[in-house]
Amino acid sequence: MPMNQCRVLIISAHPLFAEGVRRLLNGQAGVEVVGVLSPDEAVVSLLNFRPDVVIVDAGDGAQAAFARMLRENPGVKFISLTLDNNDINIYYQRHKQSTGVEALMEAIQEPLEWKPPERPLLRLLVITQGRYGERIADHVRRRAPRHWLVQQWAVPPFNGQEFGKLLPSTLPAAELVLSLGESPDIARLLPEIAQMTKARGVIAPIDDGDWLPADVAFQVRRGLGQLGVSCVFPKPFCSLSETRYNIREGEVDSGDGPIREFVRSFGQPALKISLDADARVIQAVDVLRDGPCGCGQYLADQLVGTPIHEAEQRTRTLHQSFPCLASTQLDSDYGETLIQVAGRIFRDAVITQLPMLNTQPGVFQSVGPFE
Numbered sequence: 001m002p003m004n005q006c007r008v009l010i011i012s013a014h015p016l017f018a019e020g021v022r023r024l025l026n027g028q029a030g031v032e033v034v035g036v037l038s039p040d041e042a043v044v045s046l047l048n049f050r051p052d053v054v055i056v057d058a059g060d061g062a063q064a065a066f067a068r069m070l071r072e073n074p075g076v077k078f079i080s081l082t083l084d085n086n087d088i089n090i091y092y093q094r095h096k097q098s099t100g101v102e103a104l105m106e107a108i109q110e111p112l113e114w115k116p117p118e119r120p121l122l123r124l125l126v127i128t129q130g131r132y133g134e135r136i137a138d139h140v141r142r143r144a145p146r147h148w149l150v151q152q153w154a155v156p157p158f159n160g161q162e163f164g165k166l167l168p169s170t171l172p173a174a175e176l177v178l179s180l181g182e183s184p185d186i187a188r189l190l191p192e193i194a195q196m197t198k199a200r201g202v203i204a205p206i207d208d209g210d211w212l213p214a215d216v217a218f219q220v221r222r223g224l225g226q227l228g229v230s231c232v233f234p235k236p237f238c239s240l241s242e243t244r245y246n247i248r249e250g251e252v253d254s255g256d257g258p259i260r261e262f263v264r265s266f267g268q269p270a271l272k273i274s275l276d277a278d279a280r281v282i283q284a285v286d287v288l289r290d291g292p293c294g295c296g297q298y299l300a301d302q303l304v305g306t307p308i309h310e311a312e313q314r315t316r317t318l319h320q321s322f323p324c325l326a327s328t329q330l331d332s333d334y335g336e337t338l339i340q341v342a343g344r345i346f347r348d349a350v351i352t353q354l355p356m357l358n359t360q361p362g363v364f365q366s367v368g369p370f371e
Helices: 015-025 039-049 063-072 101-109 131-143 160-165 184-188 190-197 214-226 258-263 295-303 308-321 338-351
Strands: 006-011 031-037 053-057 077-082 087-090 094-097 122-128 148-154 176-180 201-203 230-232 270-276 281-289 363-365
Touching (some): 006 015, 039 063, 039 270, 039 281, 053 063, 077 101, 122 131, 122 190, 122 258, 131 148, 176 190, 184 190, 190 214, 201 258, 270 295, 270 338, 295 308, 295 338, 308 338
Parallel strands (some): 006 053, 122 176, 201 230
Antiparallel strands (some): 270 281
C-alpha cells in the first residue's frame, strides 16, 4: 500500500448512502475506504479504524452523535456530505457545492487550513511476566490508537526471597496500568506501582485463577481504593466492556477515565458482519472492538466466505486454533474452564443475531458491547 494512502471511514445510518459513497471512491488513487459505521457505532469505535478522513451523512439527523465525534476526535478531518443537493462541508474549514467525485476527492486530499488540537495522550504501562503478557502487550501496541503511548515493564525472573526487590527505582508515568503478571506477587505490587506511576486506573485481568486468587484481588482492590485509583478484574479479560465485566457481575465505575478509554479499543469483542444475501455467506467482518489478545481480528480475517449455517462451528474451531490463553482448569466461579467462557464470548459476538438474519439478510452488530 502506498505510504500516502488516505484512510476514509464512512458514517451513515442509511446503507444506500454509504454504498453510494463507497462506489464513488472505489478505484480512486490514494484512497482506501476502511469501513462503514452507523453513528452509534462510530461514537464508540471510530478510532479503531484509524481514519484520516471521516465522511458523514449530513442528512442523517444524528446531530448529537456527530457533535460528540467532533469533540472527541479533534485530529481527524470530518467531511459532511449530502448526495441529494451535492453539498460538501469540511468542518472548521469551508463549504462548497460538489460537481461530482472530483470535488469530493479534492475535499479529501486538500490540507486543513487550521491546525487541529492534539487528542489527550493516554499513557499505558503494561506489566508482563512471560508469554501470556508478551502476546497481549504486542497486540495492544500494534493496534493502539495513535494518541496512546504504550510502555512496558517486563518483570525479571525472581524467587520468593527476592520479591521485595522486584520494583525498579522508577517507572514511567502512566494514566493506566495493565497488569499481566503470572503470579500473585505481581498483583500485590499494584498499589505501589499506581503510586509510582501516578496512575488513575488499573486493569488486572484474571485469565488464570492461580495468578490472581480472589483474596489477593480483594486486597489489591482495597489498597487501590485507598489511593482513589479505579480498578477492574475482568475474568476472563475478554469479558470487559465499557460498563461491566465477568459476564454475570462486576460493574466498571470509571466515568470517562482511562479504563473506559482502553475498553473503547480492547475488551469484549464487538463485530459488524455483512452478509451476501444471495450466497448466504459472510461477506465482510469489521472489528469495532477487538479482544485484548487479537482473537477478534483473527476471526474477522478468517470468517469471510463462511456459510451462515457453518458460522458457529467455524468460530469454535478458530477460537481454539488461535489459540486462547485463558486457563484450561475448572473455575469455581463459573463451573467451567475460563477458556470455555472466553470461547462463548467470541461465539456470541458472531452468532447472536444469526437466526434473525437467516430470514432477514443484511448487516448486524453483535449485541452487548455498547451498553
